[in-house]
Amino acid sequence: xxxxxxxISAVAQQLPASRRDDITRELKANILDRxxxxxxxxxxxxxxxxxxxxLRELGHxxxxxxxxxxxxxxxxxxWFPFFTQCLAVGLLIxxxxxxxxxxxxLMSGGNISIGGLLGGWIHGSLIMFACxxxxxxxxxxxxxxxxxxxxxxxxxxxxxxxxxxxxxxxLFDSSMQLVGNLFFLxxxxxxxxxxxxxxxxxxxxxxxxxxxxxxxLSATAVIAxxxxxxxxxxxxxxxxxxxxxxxxxxxxxxxFILIAQTPDKLAVIGESQLxxxxxxxxxxAFWICIGATGVNFFEASRSAYRLILTKKLERD
Amino acid sequence: MSEEHLEKLRQELRRGVLVLAVLGSLKxxxxxxxxxxxxxxxxxxxxxxxxxxxxxxxxxxxxLDSEWHQGDGRERRYYQLSLIGTSLLxxxxxxxxxxxxxxxxxxxx
Numbered sequence: 001x002x003x004x005x006x007x008i009s010a011v012a013q014q015l016p017a018s019r020r021d022d023i024t025r026e027l028k029a030n031i032l033d034r035x036x037x038x039x040x041x042x043x044x045x046x047x048x049x050x051x052x053x054x055l056r057e058l059g060h061x062x063x064x065x066x067x068x069x070x071x072x073x074x075x076x077x078x079w080f081p082f083f084t085q086c087l088a089v090g091l092l093i094x095x096x097x098x099x100x101x102x103x104x105x106l107m108s109g110g111n112i113s114i115g116g117l118l119g120g121w122i123h124g125s126l127i128m129f130a131c132x133x134x135x136x137x138x139x140x141x142x143x144x145x146x147x148x149x150x151x152x153x154x155x156x157x158x159x160x161x162x163x164x165x166x167x168x169x170x171l172f173d174s175s176m177q178l179v180g181n182l183f184f185l186x187x188x189x190x191x192x193x194x195x196x197x198x199x200x201x202x203x204x205x206x207x208x209x210x211x212x213x214x215x216x217l218s219a220t221a222v223i224a225x226x227x228x229x230x231x232x233x234x235x236x237x238x239x240x241x242x243x244x245x246x247x248x249x250x251x252x253x254x255x256f257i258l259i260a261q262t263p264d265k266l267a268v269i270g271e272s273q274l275x276x277x278x279x280x281x282x283x284x285a286f287w288i289c290i291g292a293t294g295v296n297f298f299e300a301s302r303s304a305y306r307l308i309l310t311k312k313l314e315r316d
Numbered sequence: 317m318s319e320e321h322l323e324k325l326r327q328e329l330r331r332g333v334l335v336l337a338v339l340g341s342l343k344x345x346x347x348x349x350x351x352x353x354x355x356x357x358x359x360x361x362x363x364x365x366x367x368x369x370x371x372x373x374x375x376x377x378x379x380l381d382s383e384w385h386q387g388d389g390r391e392r393r394y395y396q397l398s399l400i401g402t403s404l405l406x407x408x409x410x411x412x413x414x415x416x417x418x419x420x421x422x423x424x425x
Contacts, residue, residue: 023372026348026393030368033349033392059365067369 003051004031007061014065023068031058074133076140082149083136090132092175094124099179103186160236163313166306169235178228185221188214204281205269209262213255220252239314242307249300253293260289334362336412338370339397339405342380347392371395379404 008031012024034054039046058064075083098121102112139145162168191206191214206214227244259265265285268275337360341351348368355362374380379401384393397405 025391026372027368029390029392030348030364032390033347034364037349037353057364064365067365068372 003048003055004028004035007031007055007058010061011065014062015068019068023065027064031055034058073137073140075136079136079140079149082151083132086132086136087129088171090128091125092171092179094128095121095175095179096182098124099183100186103183103190106187106190160234162236164309167236167310167313169231169237171232171235174228174231174235178225178232181221181225181228185218185225188218188221204274205267207262207264207267207282209264210259210266210285213259213262216255220248220255223248237306237310239307239310242303242310245303246300246307249296249303253296253300256289256293256296260286260293265289330360333412334360334366334370335374336405336408337362338367338374339379339401339408342395342397342401343405345394345396347385347394351395374401 008024008028011027012020015023031054035046035051038050038054042050059067098117101120102117105112139148160168191211223244227241227248230241264282266278266281268278274281337355337358338351341354341358346354348364348371351371352362352364352367355367371380375382375395379398380395381398382393382395384391
């Protein structure tokens, strides 16, 4: 079997049966013409090395076969922007599920670890990536699906009224804040509802002073998660959102000041030796509360600055 | 601008008119390799990996008729403009002439 027959056979293998004979018959005729011309140009018979060079110039059999078939895409350029948007949202959903699952594990007395969380997120993300890509592969290669794209039915009136880049709220910021708020919400329910006797091996729990504030912190976490969802749906700042954000941050700042002043922020379960270090641990908790107050007042001032700029933009 | 960038833009510019060049060449019947030679002689160098699939696509669209002929001890597939192809070539030629005239005006300005 000479090189040309091997080449034609390799191309044929990549072609659908219905078109195989027709395409390879013509391809072989073209290759023989090319070789004949090569021999005339060089004034000598063709050698196997010449054949090899001509075939290499023509291209790899898979590439040549693909060039004779209609173009196929894993994800077509028309669908690609929506594909990346779905992947970003998919990553967020996987992350939220992971955090909620971790919170539920914690509440039911199980243990969680950063490595387990990260591994679970990577595993979930890979499955999500494969599923989303599979769906878009089908959408990209069926002509009847062209009108299914949400980009076909958009209206300029629906675009966000945003003039400056700072008016936009990034998907990353909103999603991370949402995940954080949901995690703390679930974690706080653990300390609030679960009795000390049923707790797992953890030697520390919240003290009486901090526990009395958990209900208020939970309420603010619910409101904050609601604002995060609103931001995900309409990813730009408005005066209403900024006003709400300022109020929420100020309330949180005040709550953390009040928690800092309570004497029993942390407590020891059972006969743990940590009881000897409760003074240091409560001092550490005090400074964490002061830090949280500072962060919330800083965020409130940032929102206030944005509010001033937004009102100025509206006047202009 | 780098040579590579220039070459990329040149190829993009040429890609659009290749169909016109192929249809124009196939007023007379040609088989794959003879078509390539004719284009090369006209100053349009197109590699085989691009030309042969392009010709088959145009034939699948009904713009070219094709027929196998035996000659010089070998069979070859000859292509020629179909009636639809002839009509389309006339339209594309007019479009090309108009475009060429307008762009020439822009380049001279």
